[in-house]
Amino acid sequence: MTTRNRPLEIELAREVGITAHEAAHLRDVFDLPKKLRRVKVLDIGSGLSDFPAWLRARGADVYALDLTYGNGMDWVVADSIERAAADVDREPEALVFTEKMAERFRASLAATPSMYIAASALDLPFKSGSFDLITSSLGIFGTLDHDYALLETGFNEALRVLRRGGKLQISPVFYRAVKPAEHACEVNQRRLIEALRKNNRLQVADKVLGFNAGIAEIVGRLIVTKL
Numbered sequence: 001m002t003t004r005n006r007p008l009e010i011e012l013a014r015e016v017g018i019t020a021h022e023a024a025h026l027r028d029v030f031d032l033p034k035k036l037r038r039v040k041v042l043d044i045g046s047g048l049s050d051f052p053a054w055l056r057a058r059g060a061d062v063y064a065l066d067l068t069y070g071n072g073m074d075w076v077v078a079d080s081i082e083r084a085a086a087d088v089d090r091e092p093e094a095l096v097f098t099e100k101m102a103e104r105f106r107a108s109l110a111a112t113p114s115m116y117i118a119a120s121a122l123d124l125p126f127k128s129g130s131f132d133l134i135t136s137s138l139g140i141f142g143t144l145d146h147d148y149a150l151l152e153t154g155f156n157e158a159l160r161v162l163r164r165g166g167k168l169q170i171s172p173v174f175y176r177a178v179k180p181a182e183h184a185c186e187v188n189q190r191r192l193i194e195a196l197r198k199n200n201r202l203q204v205a206d207k208v209l210g211f212n213a214g215i216a217e218i219v220g221r222l223i224v225t226k227l
Contacts, residue, residue, distance in 0.1 A: 026049070030169045043134075141174075204223075
């Protein structure tokens with residue numbers, strides 16, 4: 001990772017930190033194995049999400065990775081709550097949602113602190129072929145896709161630490177985005193997906209999940225299997 005990329009990645013990671021999704025949502029977004037026991041999982045861009053803790057409770061050997069964890073876990077919680085409070089007039093439910101997420105995050109952190117890794121998605125601190133499953137909601141797509149060089153580097157890193165036969169699942173995939181920022185991300189996503197489809201060592205499938213009212217976009221999920 002170049003020094004040019006680090007400040008941009010930090011800025012993007014902080015901007016999306018408040019948007020972490022609950023396990024109740026993500027277990028429907030991702031196509032998860034029926035049996036998670038002893039499945040080694042990496043969740044990239046976890047933020048305050050309780051999804052890694054949900055996976056662990058079902059027997060998965062899971063790691064939650066986020067660059068913002070390097071600022072300290074108290075900072076991660078306080079920053080997310082502060083952002084929600086600042087937007088309470090437009091989205092009053094966001095503050096309550098974030099506070100509940102923070103409670104579950106603190107409980108999981110206290111129970112299994114080693115599960116949480118402060119690191120960059122562009123330079124994953126794991127050996128090649130370490131994971132059976134890698135998930136990312138707003139960690140790769142939704143963050144790194146603001147810059148194609150970051151997106152390509154992050155995606156290649158995820159593929160590096162994925163074992164053969166393993167699956168990389170990411171969301172949101174944007175379809176006909178209407179917001180300028182999301183439209184730029186969609187262009188970068190499409191460019192990457194097109195390149196992935198040309199790689200005969202990968203199996204690529206994207207699926208429309210539906211309309212996300214929160215961001216007013218049609219979104220989907222991408223699954224890449226390493227052959």
